[in-house]
Amino acid sequence: MSDRSQTDRPGLSGTPSPASGGIAYPPVPDRLIGHRGAAASAPENTLASFQAAAAAGARWVEFDVKLTAEGVPIVLHDDTLDRTTNGQGPVAALCLADLKDLDAGSWFSADFAGERVPTLAETLDTLAVLGLGANIELKPCPGRTAETARAALAVAQRRWPQAAPPLVISSFDLDALAEAAAIAAQGVMTPWPRALLADAADGWTAALLIERARALGCVGVHLDDALASAETLETLRAAGLRRAVWTVNDRSRALALWEQGADAIITDRPASLLDKGDKKAGDDPVGPTGR
Ligand code: G3P
Ligand code: MG
Numbered sequence: 001m002s003d004r005s006q007t008d009r010p011g012l013s014g015t016p017s018p019a020s021g022g023i024a025y026p027p028v029p030d031r032l033i034g035h036r037g038a039a040a041s042a043p044e045n046t047l048a049s050f051q052a053a054a055a056a057g058a059r060w061v062e063f064d065v066k067l068t069a070e071g072v073p074i075v076l077h078d079d080t081l082d083r084t085t086n087g088q089g090p091v092a093a094l095c096l097a098d099l100k101d102l103d104a105g106s107w108f109s110a111d112f113a114g115e116r117v118p119t120l121a122e123t124l125d126t127l128a129v130l131g132l133g134a135n136i137e138l139k140p141c142p143g144r145t146a147e148t149a150r151a152a153l154a155v156a157q158r159r160w161p162q163a164a165p166p167l168v169i170s171s172f173d174l175d176a177l178a179e180a181a182a183i184a185a186q187g188v189m190t191p192w193p194r195a196l197l198a199d200a201a202d203g204w205t206a207a208l209l210i211e212r213a214r215a216l217g218c219v220g221v222h223l224d225d226a227l228a229s230a231e232t233l234e235t236l237r238a239a240g241l242r243r244a245v246w247t248v249n250d251r252s253r254a255l256a257l258w259e260q261g262a263d264a265i266i267t268d269r270p271a272s273l274l275d276k277g278d279k280k281a282g283d284d285p286v287g288p289t290g291r
Contacts, residue, residue, distance in 0.1 A: 031264050032273060033135055034058040035247050036077065039268040043108035044084060045075045046115045047126050056271035059165070060133035060264075062246075065120050065152045066141050069095045073120035073152045076104075079141050083107070085117060092141040120152055124159040133165035135266075137197065138176040149179035157189045170195040170222050172202075174212065181217045193219045195244065200226035206235040213241055222246060222266065225253070230260040237261050251275065 037049025038056050045063050053061045064077045069092060081087035085102040087094070096119070105115025118126070120136070127134050136156065140148035153169070160167050169192050171177050177194055184191035196213045198204045198221055209221050209232075220242030223232070228245040236243050246266035248254045254265045254273050267273050 030059040030133075031258065032058055032270055033060040033062050033133075033244065033264055033266045034270045035062050035266045035268045037061050037063065038270055040249065041269075041271070043105045043112050043115055045077055045118075046104050046112070047118050047122065048105065048112055048115050050123065050126055050130065050132065053270055054130040054132055057274045058132065058270035060135060061127065062135040062137060062170075062266050063123060064137045064139040065148065066091060066139050067144055067148050067151060068099055069093055071147060071151055072096045073148070073155050074099065075118045075120060075123050077139065090141070092144065120155045121159050124156065128159075128161050128164045131165070133167070134160070135168045135170060135195075138169065138171040138173060138180070140173055140176055145173055145175045146179045149176045150183065153180060153183055153189055153192075156192065160190075167192050168195055168220075169193070170197050172197040172199060174216065177216045177218065184217070195220040195222045195242070197222045198224055198227055200224040206232045209236065210239045210241065214239075220244060220263070225257075228257060228260075228262065233257075233261040248273075 034053030034056070036044035037046065038052040038058065039049060041056070042049040042052040050061050063075045065073050066076055068074055074096070076084065076091055078084060079090060079092070081089060081091055081094070081102065084107055085104045086106060087102040099117050102117060103114060104117045105112030124134060136152060138149055138152055156167060169180050177196060180194055183189055194217065196209065196216060196218045198209055204227060213221055221236055222244040225245050225248055233243055242263050243261065244264040244266055245257050245262045248257060248265045248267050249269045249272065251273050254267065257265060265273065
């Protein structure tokens with residue numbers, strides 16, 4: 001576990017609740033994870049977004065990893081380029097060189113024009129410099145599950161410094177988690193802690209989550225807020241599973257979840273949850289290009 005104090009944070013800091021057993025989620029000692037960086041303040045899943053999260057006081061970020069056509073792990077949420085870049089069509093059809101020509105910032109704000117889709121390697125290098133922990137969400141494009149897990153873990157192994165904060169692997173994709181477990185069992189790579197991602201739309205119960213998380217060797221469950229009842233949080237805690245909740249942008253809801261035993265909150269608005277107020281895009285120089 002990191003030696004960083006979990007009680008030295010502004011806003012959402014404080015004495016760990018009895019419900020959490022006084023134990024922070026080991027890979028997330030600061031109990032707050034910026035979702036896709038700081039997705040409310042900067043274009044999601046870009047280096048600018050990770051810098052914005054750091055500037056807001058976050059110590060951890062979550063981001064989504066999938067592959068280019070030739071198999072390079074990159075950081076992007078959707079299977080298509082349309083929503084978050086000026087490109088179109090499936091990301092899996094594009095090689096890295098062509099992807100790097102795309103603008104991944106203008107859709108969010110003209111202040112971020114020219115922002116690029118980062119590779120996982122570039123992202124990890126940036127996070128290491130910023131001192132941020134990393135929650136890598138494996139989000140494979142259809143048909144590329146095992147390949148995505150293998151490539152992402154290989155990059156993490158090569159690029160994540162031993163002295164950096166721990167790294168957490170999560171996924172909705174059970175086969176991706178199984179592949180990560182198989183790789184960990186081979187003993188040739190760092191066995192990063194893994195978490196099962198649970199969407200309310202998939203009909204999870206606490207019992208099913210426990211069964212599946214244990215079968216996959218996961219140390220935690222990252223719950224859709226709609227699944228995060230006090231009872232479910234307590235059941236998961238009693239089963240020895242760590243508990244993060246996404247995506248929580250309301251400070252009072254975050255405080256309640258902590259009281260109910262959530263170990264970490266995944267948020268688009270780290271500044272708001274840290275009671276510092278979110279900056280609007282362009283208010284502050286947050287991007288790698290000097291914005
Ligand atoms: O990891 C939590 C959250 O990112 C999962 O949902 O769709 O935002 O990747 P999504
Ligand atoms: Mg995600």
